[in-house]
Amino acid sequence: MRSGDSYQVMLIGDSAVGKTCLLVRFKDNTFLSGSFISTVGIDFRNKVVNVDGTKVKLQIWDTAGQERFRSVTHAYYRDANALLLLYDVTNKASFDNIRAWLAEINEYAQDDVVIMLLGNKSDMTSERLVRREDGERLAKEYGTAFMETSAKTGLNVELAFMAIARDLKSRKSRRPNEPKFNVAEYVDQEKQKPSCCS
Numbered sequence: 001m002r003s004g005d006s007y008q009v010m011l012i013g014d015s016a017v018g019k020t021c022l023l024v025r026f027k028d029n030t031f032l033s034g035s036f037i038s039t040v041g042i043d044f045r046n047k048v049v050n051v052d053g054t055k056v057k058l059q060i061w062d063t064a065g066q067e068r069f070r071s072v073t074h075a076y077y078r079d080a081n082a083l084l085l086l087y088d089v090t091n092k093a094s095f096d097n098i099r100a101w102l103a104e105i106n107e108y109a110q111d112d113v114v115i116m117l118l119g120n121k122s123d124m125t126s127e128r129l130v131r132r133e134d135g136e137r138l139a140k141e142y143g144t145a146f147m148e149t150s151a152k153t154g155l156n157v158e159l160a161f162m163a164i165a166r167d168l169k170s171r172k173s174r175r176p177n178e179p180k181f182n183v184a185e186y187v188d189q190e191k192q193k194p195s196c197c198s
Ligand SMILES: Nc1nc2c(ncn2[C@@H]2O[C@H](COP(=O)(O)OP(=O)(O)OP(=O)(O)O)[C@@H](O)[C@H]2O)c(=O)[nH]1
Pocket: 013, 014, 015, 016, 017, 018, 019, 020, 021, 022, 032, 033, 034, 035, 036, 037, 038, 039, 040, 063, 064, 065, 066, 120, 121, 122, 123, 124, 149, 150, 151, 152, 153
C-alpha cells in the first residue's frame, strides 16, 4: 500500500447514541456491551484504511455527548475534515436534536466539512421510534449522506467510515475535469454486494 493522507473525523451526537461503540466496532471489530460509560471530554483513536491501494489515516475523535462538555468539543470542530453525526433510532429526542447539532456544525466547523448522518442501534427493531424514511428525509433536506448502523451487529459501520475516507481522498486528489465522488451512490452500490454490511 502506498502511504497517503491523514484526516480528522469527529463523532458527534447526543449522549448514549453509541458514538464510542461505533468507533470500537470500527477499530477493533467488537461491541462494548454491559454498563454504559459516558465519554468525558474527548478521546481519539487512529485507524489506517486502504482506499484503492493507498493508505488513508483516519484520526477519529470521539466526543462526549453530554451538554456539560460542549465547550470542550466546540474547539475541535474547526480541525475536523468529516463529521459522523449520530442519533439513536430508539430515542426520538436524539433525532429531534439533530437540527441543533447541524446548527452547531454550521457555526463551528469548516464550510467544506463532509457530514454523514447515522441512525444507530438499528438492531433494536422492537424499540424503534424513528423510521428510516425520517432519517432519509432529514439528510436530504440538509444535503448530507445517510445510513442506519448498528455498533452491536456491525451493520454498515465499516461502510460509513470507508465512504468518508473515499470522499475525503477524492476531494483532495480529484482533477478539475473528474466527476465528484458521490457518497450516496457509493453506499448504494456497496450495500448490494453480498459481503457487505453483515
Ligand atoms: N443494541 C445496541 N446498543 C448499542 C448500540 N450502540 C451503542 N449501544 C449501547 O448504548 C449505550 C451507549 O453507547 P456509547 O457508545 O457509550 O454512547 P456515546 O454516544 O459514546 O455516549 P457519550 O459518551 O455519553 O456521548 C451503551 O450501553 C451501548 O452498549 C447499538 O448499535 N445497538
